[in-house]
Amino acid sequence: MSRGVRTDWVTHTVLALGVLLFALPLWLVFAGATQDAAAISRGELSLVPDPGGFGIYAQVLGEGTRGGTSVGRMLLVSFAMAMTIAIGKIVISVLSAYAIAFFRWPGRGLAFGVILLTLMLPVEVRIIPTFSVMAGLGLINSFMGLTLPLIASATATLLFRQAFLAVPDELVEAARMDGAGPWRFLVDILLPVSAANVAALFVILFVYGWNQYLWPLLVATDPSLDTVVIGIVKMIGSETATEWNKVMATAVLALVPPVLVVALMQRWFVKGLADADK
């Protein structure tokens, strides 16, 4: 019995250290945001938040740093971008997976192959050519340019195809006996059956969209299109006059939305991760 108790202690210690490893940097930033910028620059950062300093959040949301876009606006751009990418990817992938799983048409195999090819071409490896294509289409510095190229997705198509193939034939037969056409079948039966897949994928894709850095950096130089991730890296760029408390407040604001989505939808999130990498 005493052995069991001792094991417990070790386990708690290791896990608590793990939790601290993640929580400490976050706490430091949370506490630092409330403190005086000049004091932080002098190296007098304290781990105890100043209760009178929480006004910094309102200040940052309203006006950002000197001459910069307001963080409120950046959050709005980030949110719009994450939602557009997540929903866009889901809609487009559901439609194409439906066409591939439930219909037989010439060029089906080829189309599926082409979609799978996109797996091999992440933004990071086609930075320059994609940019020149975007420039040719006049999509630089537009919300469309920010989101559209990130919406095509092989992973989501694969996932939905897999889920659709697992739908029992009897269900399809029954629907057809009842006179349901392909559209009614999709909306009334297939989508409700796949709701868990949609939720799982949404969590993953929202985080993916929110966290984009390289693509927005390339395609949107207009400060009014700055996402919060772009904005915060810009803030630390000007080394000499960095307003550290504002940087820290912005860091907190930049990570709270995706962390909340993951924490609140944890069950779907873990399922989504497992699905997305099959």
Add this chain to the structure above:
Amino acid sequence: MNRRTIFPGVALPLLLVAPQLALTGVFFLWPAGEALWGSTQRQDAFGLRTVFVGFENFAYLFEDPLYLQSIGRTVVFCGAVAALAMGVALLLAVFADREVRGRGVYRTLLIWPYAIAPAVAAVLWLLVLHPQVGLLGRWLNRHGVDWDFRLRDAQAFGVVVLASAWKQVSYDFIFFLAGLQAIPRSVVEAARMDGARGWRRFRTITLPLLGPTMLFLLVVNVVYAAFETFGTIQALTQGGPGKATETLVVKVYRDGVVNLDLGSSSAQSVVLMAGVVVLTALQFRLSRRRDLE
């Protein structure tokens, strides 16, 4: 694999795949083609004329000591990030798999960093390790370490590895935990009966059974470190000091966007594509063997 029951019609399915195919064509195939084409071109010194040079750009690339160094640096970087992230994640997963009070809470508190953007993770670590502002950075300087990762190569490399690995631990943790939970209780019981416990049981029973998960995660971590850490590196060091943290993706960005050497950067893009193709094929094979749940 095909369904037995399907819907008739050709126009409708074509309409349904059209948006996906259009996006794929315009934003993936076209740029990839342009990269392939661009990699065979070279601009003259004034950028006025481009000529076809065949594989010359690639030949230059692989003779360029700076490029070869960047390849080596990227390999070391990927190895370090993967080893660090997977090591910590495995340790945490083994303990989180035990019967312990508050398991669910621990799990949530270990999973959330997945949601942090690589660039924001970098900002957090910058604020910890900054030589004048960061708690840890200041502490190091007070204790006789000449700490400024923006000036010293090895320190810069270490910081970039640390920030990149830190963010990846949660992902690895989730998969290791799932792998551990998939090990049948009967196997663990049998090992216990045979008197295997602690480290020996872990080494002879658990570790081999985690093999597929580990291989899969190794590939995923390498892909992450090679391609998704641009934001981390850009926020912390911009590839510097000098070229100390210039991985292949950072180099494409520097050569193409900053220095506008289009021929070379296209050739570099093509090399990276080849790398992704190999890694993706590996990942596919491994994930089909891996049995989650």
